[in-house]
Amino acid sequence: MGKKNKRREIDAESEAEFVATNDHSGDSQNANKKEKKKKQKNKNQNEIPTVSIAVAASIIDNVPTLELATRLAGQIARAATIFRINEVVVFDNKSIPGQDSTVNNSDDESSAAFFIRVLQYLETPQYLRKALFPMHNNLRFVGLLPPLDAPHHLRKHEWGSYREGVTLRERDSNSGATLVDVGLAKHVLVDQILEPGRRVTVAMGTNRNLDSDLPRQVVSSSKPREEGMYWGYQVRYAHNISSVYKDCAYKGGYDYIIGTSEHGQIIKSSDLEIPPFRHLLIAFGGLAGLEESIEEDESLKGKNAGDAFNIYLNTCPHQGSRTIRTEEAILISLQYFQEPISRTLQS
Ligand SMILES: C[S@@+](CC[C@H](N)C(=O)[O-])C[C@H]1O[C@@H](n2cnc3c(N)ncnc32)[C@H](O)[C@@H]1O
Numbered sequence: 001m002g003k004k005n006k007r008r009e010i011d012a013e014s015e016a017e018f019v020a021t022n023d024h025s026g027d028s029q030n031a032n033k034k035e036k037k038k039k040q041k042n043k044n045q046n047e048i049p050t051v052s053i054a055v056a057a058s059i060i061d062n063v064p065t066l067e068l069a070t071r072l073a074g075q076i077a078r079a080a081t082i083f084r085i086n087e088v089v090v091f092d093n094k095s096i097p098g099q100d101s102t103v104n105n106s107d108d109e110s111s112a113a114f115f116i117r118v119l120q121y122l123e124t125p126q127y128l129r130k131a132l133f134p135m136h137n138n139l140r141f142v143g144l145l146p147p148l149d150a151p152h153h154l155r156k157h158e159w160g161s162y163r164e165g166v167t168l169r170e171r172d173s174n175s176g177a178t179l180v181d182v183g184l185a186k187h188v189l190v191d192q193i194l195e196p197g198r199r200v201t202v203a204m205g206t207n208r209n210l211d212s213d214l215p216r217q218v219v220s221s222s223k224p225r226e227e228g229m230y231w232g233y234q235v236r237y238a239h240n241i242s243s244v245y246k247d248c249a250y251k252g253g254y255d256y257i258i259g260t261s262e263h264g265q266i267i268k269s270s271d272l273e274i275p276p277f278r279h280l281l282i283a284f285g286g287l288a289g290l291e292e293s294i295e296e297d298e299s300l301k302g303k304n305a306g307d308a309f310n311i312y313l314n315t316c317p318h319q320g321s322r323t324i325r326t327e328e329a330i331l332i333s334l335q336y337f338q339e340p341i342s343r344t345l346q347s
Pocket residue numbers: 260261262263264283284285286287288289290291313314315316317319323324325326329333
């Protein structure tokens with residue numbers, strides 16, 4: 001993924017970090033330990049749980065035209081947004097990581113790279129796209145897609161406590177401060193000197209006067225989420241199903257992983273109990289399902305779906321069509337999981 005888009009790295013900030021000490025005396029060491037434990041507990045309590053989905057990149061391979069592939073990626077982006085998904089992991093079935101999955105400027109990119117590009121493009125507020133996404137043949141049909149209309153996709157006349165912006169080359173002539181295009185009639189000054197072309201989240205404060213010289217604060221992209229807002233999804237690539245878990249960007253990894261399939265267990269949504277989690281992952285396979293992804297994964301040799309996931313579920317029993325397509329299964333399943341997830345988060 002290009003430098004300009006790298007800002008959406010998962011914020012490790014919300015993760016607990018112990019303060020190192022050089023004091024090795026017994027009492028103070030114990031006191032420090034207690035203090036550390038207390039801090040860790042408080043931080044864990046404040047941590048906002050996340051829900052990720054993993055989707056097989058191969059779903060793009062089976063689409064005959066660029067326009068239809070774009071529409072398919074758009075459907076996944078809308079499903080993720082409707083259900084407030086925090087992370088979308090696009091995975092391949094490769095035994096070793098390759099270079100061909102990163103988003104680059106060649107027209108001939110892999111299905112995964114294409115999928116990631118469209119997902120990231122749609123997640124980016126419209127006013128930032130020109131600055132953050134160079135023209136690319138694979139974005140030729142994105143204009144046909146319905147917008148995500150997410151809370152961070154604010155319009156020019158709308159005021160929000162946070163706005164996504166891009167840092168500009170041009171500096172404020174008086175203070176030398178970095179200017180940020182936040183999609184308003186005027187650029188705003190921020191409290192940090194940052195290199196141009198970076199996507200940032202800006203706390204807009206209470207001063208609505210855009211002529212004011214008061215710098216606005218650049219905050220972590222997780223800040224709006226900590227205040228209960230849905231602030232889009234991150235996108236990540238995994239070369240196979242096991243690296244979806246192993247390379248998890250959240251500290252501590254996913255603590256509950258759900259696989260979906262017509263071969264899974266049938267449990268009524270109202271009876272499903274998801275244990276308390278910090279980072280939940282729900283996986284969706286391609287044409288041949290998650291079972292093929294497990295079979296083709298060297299590090300899952302001899303394992304079946306029951307071993308690879310905490311639970312393997314059929315979220316649409318008694319289907320009338322012989323197959324439910326991945327994009328359909330994502331919508332059906334995320335609706336199915338909505339109530340069990342809310343119950344867990346409220347308990
Ligand atoms: C075309 S299906 C793959 C078919 C395959 N026999 C299966 O379900 O494992 C593509 C994906 O849609 C999802 N899916 C399809 N039917 C489902 C069902 N009844 N319940 C949950 N997920 C389903 C799964 O993630 C599956 O990997």
